[in-house]
Amino acid sequence: MKKRRKPSRVRPDHLKVQEQGAIVKRGYGLIKVALVYPNTYKAGMSSLGFQTVYRLANQIPEVACERVFFPHTREKNPQIKSLETGLPLDQFDMILFSISFENDFLHLAQLLRATGIPLRSADRSSDRNHIHHPLVAAGGVACFLNPEPIAPFVDLFLLGEAECLLSGFFDHFRSTDTRKDFLDTVESKLPGAYVPAQHLPICYGDTPESTGAPPLKNRIQVQYLEDLTGISTTTAVMTSDTAFKDxxxxxxxxxxxxxxxxxxxxxxxxPPRVYPLDTLKAxxxxxxxxxxxxxxxxxxxLDHPDIGQICQYGKDKGxxxxxxxxxxxxxxxxxxxILSDAGVKTATIAPEAGSPRxxxxxxxKLTREQILNAAKSLVDKGIMNLKLYFMIGLPFETREDVRAIVDLTLDIKSVFLEASRERKKIGTITLSINPFIPKPATPFH
Ligand code: SF4
Structure with a gap:
């Protein structure tokens, strides 16, 4: 592959938080990857998926992966730069969006526009060695649930779990010279790769005959790990500025x-898969x-078969x-x-709905008794703070079902107060009620 031009550098951002574990790679010939979380630093660094891609990409010797976040600033034209070296987004070889939530689709478009990269994939340069338009790829659970809302703006989707996709993706990127070569061939080389430009858009109810589209040779299969032996999914960079501080x-x-x-x-x-106990102990x-x-x-x-041993081991480690x-x-x-001994102070229970119906x-499949017993037992054992999650706007919901949320919450409060009185100590109940949003791949969609 031809040599790329040396990227220019700008002064790095000053991090306002302390980090442990950030990776900075320097050197010529590295594939410079901007891993973008299209939301705040705090949201991105709270995402294990984002952190996993950062770690896995940097484990590949030829890849230098740096983080970029959506700038929440009042500045009119903020410069979008990486955290590690301050390289502007448009000077990377590749932009890899990690998208957990559909709401962030808008930020993807805003980031591309702010950087001056043509918004539509079709308008970008086809030769990555001359006009430097980075390849724009995207993955993450929001993409493999439904990539279509952002399909015109993305050159390539990686659909599935990052562990199955990243090394094959970078291998193929390195083995091709131009964006066109890469995009023309990647679907046949890498299961889970989806290049929207290789497919005609199809609307609901269309058949290949009615759209004139050629039948798909291969359906694109979302990729999953068969089992989790040898896989570890943990924090890569520790920071005080996440939802889970330090x-x-x-x-x-x-x-x-x-x-x-x-x-x-x-x-x-x-099917659900569990990480082996040895991996979790490590x-x-x-x-x-x-x-x-x-x-x-x-x-x-709590469905991990070794949850007791996991907690005990964590406790033994202090x-x-x-x-x-x-x-x-x-x-x-x-x-x-076990939870109490392990120092847990807050537990989250998610009845989701108030009425048994x-x-x-x-x-x-939770009964009112199970919910109340859980609340009482938690407080009895010194886990004094409860968080309760409910949803409204569910299919087939009636006003009585909504009122039942209030009733159940009051019942939990009553049990909670009684148990707290006995311990002569009181914590808090945090009630969270969210509107139901139908999600692809579920029966309610
Ligand atoms: S809401 Fe139900 S299916 Fe979803 S994670 Fe909780 S228990 Fe599992």
């Missing part, structure tokens, strides 16, 4: 076995070297553990004792 995050399970009808986690990552070892707090994250934390949402029906006394409709 917490080392460890993913313990991908997907969820419960299949609630509104939830993508139960449908797109099938991750806890790493956490203990870096901090005193570890976050155990997954869609269904770590205070926190957990993503806990299923009330899995919270028996043994598990709650509505919980049946959404397939959230």
């Amino acid at each position: 917490v080392f995050l460890i993913e313990t399970l991908k997907g969820c076995p419960h299949g609630c009808r509104f939830c993508t986690a139960g449908f797109i990552y099938r 991750a806890l070892d790493e956490a203990a070297q870096k901090t005193d707090r570890a976050g155990i994250v997954s869609s269904a934390v 770590l205070t553990l926190s957990f993503s949402s806990l299923r009330a029906d899995k919270l028996d006394d043994h598990i709650i004792s 509505m919980r049946r409709v959404i397939s959230k």
Whole structure:
């Protein structure tokens, strides 16, 4: 491959936060990748998916991957630069968007426009060695749920889990000379690659005959890891400016076995897969070297068959553990004792709906008794703060179902107060009620 021109540099941004683990690579011939999270630094650094891509890309010797975030500033024309070296976005070989939420699709377009890169893929240079329009690629769960809203603006999607895609993607990028060569061939070389320009747009109800489109030779398959042996998904860069301040995050399970009808986690990552205990112990070892707090994250934390041993090991390492949402029906006394011993102070319970009828409709198989027992047992064992998640606007919902959210919350409050009185200590209940948004790949879509 021909040599690329030397990128010019600007003065790096001054980070306002302390980081541990950022990677800066310098040298000629490296593929310069801007990994963009199209939202704030705080949101991006709270995303394990974003952090995983950063780590995996930088593990490839020929790749220098730097982070870029959406600038929330009042400046009219802010310069979009990388965090690591301050390189402007348009001077990278490649821009790789990591998109977790559909709301950030707008930021993708705004970032391209602010950088002066033609918005539409078709308007960009086809020769990456002369006019330097970076390749624009995108991945992340919002893309593999539905890439079409941003298809005209993206040269290439990587659909699936990054661990299956990144090394093949960079291998193929290195083996081709021009953007055109690369895009013309990548779908046939890399399962999960989707180049929108290679396909005619098809609307709902269209058939290949009615649009005149040639039949697809191959359907593009979203790529998933078969099992998680040898894979570790943890925080790559520790920072105080995330939703999980100075917490080392460890993913313990991908997907969820419960299949609630509104939830993508139960449908797109099938079957659910667990990380082996040894991998998780190694991750806890790493956490203990870096901090005193570890976050155990997954869609269904308590469904890991070794959750007891994981908590015990974390505790033995001197770590205070926190957990993503806990299923009330899995919270028996043994598990709650482990959580309490591990220093957990706040637990999240997500009944999602107030009435038993509505919980049946959404397939959230929790009874009122399980929810109240979980609240009581948590406070009894010293986990004094509860977060409750509900949704409104669900299919088949009635006004009674909405009122039932209030009733259930008051019942939880009553149990919570009684248990708190006995402990002569009181925490907080945080109630979160969100509107239902239908998600692709779920029965409610
Ligand atoms: S809502 Fe929770 S329990 Fe239900 S499928 Fe999603 S992650 Fe699993």
